[in-house]
Amino acid sequence: MWPVSETYPFTHKQMKNHSTTLHTALEAEMDKILGCIHCGLCLPACPTYQQVGNENDSPRGRIYLMRAVAEGRLETTTPAFARHIDLCLGCRACETACPAGVNYGFLLESARETLLEQKAQPGGGLQKGLLKFALRHIFPYPGRLRVAFTLSRWMRNNRLLQFAYRKGWVKSVSPSADFALSLLMTTQPQWGGAARGETHSNVVADVVPRPVSVFTGCVMEGLFKHANDATKRVLRINGGQLDPVPEQVCCGALHAHAGDVETARKLARQNIDAFDEFLRAGNNVKNLPTIIINAAGCGALLKEYGELLKHDAQYAERARLFSSRVKDITEFLAQGGLVQGAPIQKKVTYDAPCHLYHAQRVTNAPQQLLAAIPGLEYKPLEGLQDCCGGAGIYNLSEPEMSGKILSDKMSKVKATEAELLVTANPGCHMQLGAGVRSYGANCSVTHIVELLDESYRQAGYYETEQQS
Ligand code: SF4
Ligand code: SF4
Structure with a gap:
């Protein structure tokens, strides 16, 4: 038996009964929580456990904490609960390691939703506050997002800022600002693809035509448009018949991961409506229409819209259909057989x-x-x-x-x-x-x-x- 009392430093005072209405998001996932058999096989795969060696920062430990909250034995307002949940990367390496098939990703989102519902997350300073503000007040609104990314691209391309960054002046003033700038600078096109724009490709004989639409995403379209354009060109060469869906919005992945599951659901419904016509048009063709995604984080959530909206009577069925038609660009191309290009000696x-x-x-x-x-x-x-x-x-x-x-x-x-x-x-x-x-x-x-x-x-x- 796993030595619970030795592993967890919570006192009985902290683990007191309280109203079950306070932690509904986690309670609703009790079946997933109980799926954990405490075997510990996920521990070596967990980056935070590998770094700190603390059971509370392992998948098994976090699931135990979630269970304590769901059963009313632990207050969500206990700062340590929020801290251990916050420190999780949401990388889901524990899922591929888990022999019991515990769906940890949904548990983590529910835990964060529970914390958010009760406003039990620690403040986290200016940086976290700005991130929360951006998630809530910028990402769900396409117009505001366009302004934010236009500003980001202006900063990225500003010669003076680039000079100060290269010389290390930004770092000498603020290492964290320098790191944030470093993240932005790395979004520069590597191959000159942006200059080529929407280039047409030669038609390749013997390639089976397949109806596709690219989920362009917000960060991808805002900072990696060159990769989105490359995706469209590569799809065309490999038989993709592109059907653009301009009404699409942010996928909601960042919101779901931060616990703002309601905003994620709202965005999911908007995307399902946006792609409705594209998906329904395919009922009469041999190759079903596919939604192509080139951002893994967005793709994972798009494939889980069915689970996200499973209790929504109006959208549950459509969400399942939507998710079943999503493919990452790599799996789509690998499954279809790839047109060969020229050698790259690297x-x-x-x-x-x-x-x-x-x-x-x-x-x-x-x-x-x-x-x-x-x-x-x-x-x-x-x-x-x-x-x-x-x-x-x-x-x-x-x-x-x-x-x-x-x-x-x-x-x-x-x-x-x-x-x-x-x-x-x-x-x-x-x-x-x-x-x-x-x-x-x-x-x-x-x-x-x-x-x-x-x-x-x-x-x-x-x-x-x-x-x-
Ligand atoms: S999602 Fe990643 S960091 Fe979080 S518990 Fe699982 S393996 Fe560890
Ligand atoms: S591997 Fe799965 S069942 Fe085993 S402790 Fe980790 S989450 Fe629980």
Whole structure:
């Protein structure tokens, strides 16, 4: 039997009975909580447990705390509860390690929702306050988001700021501002794809046409439009018949991970309505319409809209249909067979986004795509499935823990001696880009689809080049 009383430092005074209406979000997930058999097999996979060695910062420990709250034995206002839940990256490495199939991701969101309902999260200072403000008052509104990303791109492209950043002046004033700027600077296009804009591709014979629509996302469209454009070009070459859905909004992943599940549900309903016509149009065609996503964090939530809205009588069925039609760009291309491009003579390594590897269980498709690009020398990355510490906005809200995890990751990246570090999620891209600069790794970071796009460009597939 697992020694509960020795492991948890909570007193009986803290674990007192209180009204069950206070922790409904966790109570509703009791079946998932009880699925944990306390075997501990998830502990070696958990980055926070590996860093601090505290059971309360392990998946098993956190589930135990959630159970104590759901059963009314522990006050959610106990600061330690919020702290251990806050320190979780939400990487979901514990899910792939768990033999009992515990769905930890939903439990974490419910725990954070419970904390939010009771306003029991610790303040967290200016940085956390700004992040909370942005999630609540900017991300759900497309107009405000456009303004925020226009400002971000202006900062990214500002010569004076770039100069001060390169000279280390920003760092000397504020290391945390320098790190935030580093995250932003790494979103610069690597391959000149932005200049090519919506380039048309040559039609490739023998490719089966497939109806697709790209979920463009907010961070991807705001800061990585070059990767979105590359995604569309690569899809066209591989038979994608693109149908744009301009009414789409932010997926809600950052909100769900922060516990604002109600906003995530609201955004999910808006997206389901937006893609309704596209999905229904496909009922008469042989290849069902597919929603393509190139950001792993967003993709994981889009695939879970069915679970998110399972109690919504009006949307539950449509949410399940929506989720069943979502595919990450890597799995879509790997399943369909890939048109071959020109050789790229580079040493390359791949770091798996947690929400692609652990949450979506897309484990081999990215390497299959890399293997299909001629000329690449693949250098395997030790622990490619381990979190980089980015975890959405975790690198800004928990910089100390995030920095330790990034340091471990960068040591392994440097050991590969790769020239290109490939990933498939904007948060990981920014974190790894900042890591490359901080730790002096001799490589550049790129989205996998941009590498494929470059291979097609060099093969001469893009016949019309336009300045955007
Ligand atoms: S999500 Fe990641 S950090 Fe959180 S408990 Fe699971 S393995 Fe640990
Ligand atoms: S591996 Fe699964 S069942 Fe075992 S302790 Fe971790 S969460 Fe619980």
